[in-house]
Amino acid sequence: MIRIAAVGDVHLDEDVVGRFRPALEELPGCADVLLLAGDLTRHGTESEARCVAQEFGNLGVPVIAVLGNHDHQCDQVPQVVKVLEDVGITVLEGTGTVVECAGGRLGVAGVKGFGGGFAGRCASDFGEPEMKSFVRTTNESAEALAEALRGLECDLLVALTHYSPVPDTLAGEPLEIYPFLGCYQLGQAIDAAPTALALHGHAHHGTERGTTPGGVRVRNVAHPVIKQAYSIFHLGDHLVG
Amino acid sequence: MTEEHGGAPPDEYVEAEIHRLLAEDPAVAEQGITVVHRERGLVLYGEVESPHRREEILRRVAERFPDLPITSDIGVIRAQAPTQAEELP
Numbered sequence: 001m002i003r004i005a006a007v008g009d010v011h012l013d014e015d016v017v018g019r020f021r022p023a024l025e026e027l028p029g030c031a032d033v034l035l036l037a038g039d040l041t042r043h044g045t046e047s048e049a050r051c052v053a054q055e056f057g058n059l060g061v062p063v064i065a066v067l068g069n070h071d072h073q074c075d076q077v078p079q080v081v082k083v084l085e086d087v088g089i090t091v092l093e094g095t096g097t098v099v100e101c102a103g104g105r106l107g108v109a110g111v112k113g114f115g116g117g118f119a120g121r122c123a124s125d126f127g128e129p130e131m132k133s134f135v136r137t138t139n140e141s142a143e144a145l146a147e148a149l150r151g152l153e154c155d156l157l158v159a160l161t162h163y164s165p166v167p168d169t170l171a172g173e174p175l176e177i178y179p180f181l182g183c184y185q186l187g188q189a190i191d192a193a194p195t196a197l198a199l200h201g202h203a204h205h206g207t208e209r210g211t212t213p214g215g216v217r218v219r220n221v222a223h224p225v226i227k228q229a230y231s232i233f234h235l236g237d238h239l240v241g
Numbered sequence: 242m243t244e245e246h247g248g249a250p251p252d253e254y255v256e257a258e259i260h261r262l263l264a265e266d267p268a269v270a271e272q273g274i275t276v277v278h279r280e281r282g283l284v285l286y287g288e289v290e291s292p293h294r295r296e297e298i299l300r301r302v303a304e305r306f307p308d309l310p311i312t313s314d315i316g317v318i319r320a321q322a323p324t325q326a327e328e329l330p
Binding site: 003012030042070073196197205219223227228230231233235237 | 267270272273275287288290291293294318319320321322323325326327328329330
């Protein structure tokens with residue numbers, strides 16, 4: 001069995017440092033890895049990233065993250081990534097990593113993702129340059145996730161995104177903003193690989209559970225949704241360990 | 242079309258402006274706050290990561306709309322360790 005802890009949308013700044021830490025200190029006893037589903041900061045500044053590093057660094061379990069839209073706000077992504085990597089946090093963007101757990105090899109492929117909407121109600125690569133650019137960003141992000149998922153050799157495969165790959169986990173959000181919360185292309189990428197679980201954040205008013213059209217389980221782990229420091233998932237009963 | 246001109250903007254525009262203020266004001270940067278009309282004015286709903294952020298939201302909105310009756314029902318999200326794991330066979 002592999003034990004995965006996950007949370008997203010923690011939006012750290014100085015006023016939040018220390019709130020998660022007591023719960024995080026318990027992780028080595030209950031999880032093999034912690035996944036962070038983006039929006040780690042409020043505005044994506046280097047100083048906020050240092051708060052994330054302080055809170056989520058040196059936990060005794062591997063920490064793997066993707067960034068969210070908030071982490072892009074101040075155009076300091078390289079600095080943010082460096083601060084996180086300096087404390088051992090792996091930041092994925094169209095990339096993947098394999099963690100050796102007692103229960104087997106866990107592969108995590110991650111990408112921030114983007115909006116665009118869901119089948120039958122989505123934006124098209126047509127018309128004004130701004131619209132085409134929007135949808136091409138969506139497509140490129142999903143293609144990067146598909147490639148990262150394909151490239152991992154592991155016993156259990158997990159997709160980590162900030163934006164949602166399905167509408168199921170957005171239930172509770174206004175329908176009108178679904179196209180800004182996720183896109184079907186991410187779900188398509190997840191279904192094209194033998195993915196066991198997909199985790200995302202971003203939808204603060206959404207719900208926890210959903211599945212892709214291909215049957216992959218999806219969980220929205222945004223902090224306002226799970227209302228605890230992190231959720232824990234046990235997977236891979238078929239694995240030894 | 243109403244016969245009134247000038248004066249206070251229609252509620253819907255106020256609601257839109259508050260929504261954008263909360264998302265775009267660097268001191269707030271909250272996208273998860275809902276603005277709801279009630280008989281006695283507007284109510285702000287949602288959850289944030291600290292009491293400081295809740296106070297800042299009210300302060301910024303009251304500063305921008307000093308004559309508007311606004312109340313808040315914004316909570317601070319709990320951050321305790323989970324008591325159960327989800328089994329995904």
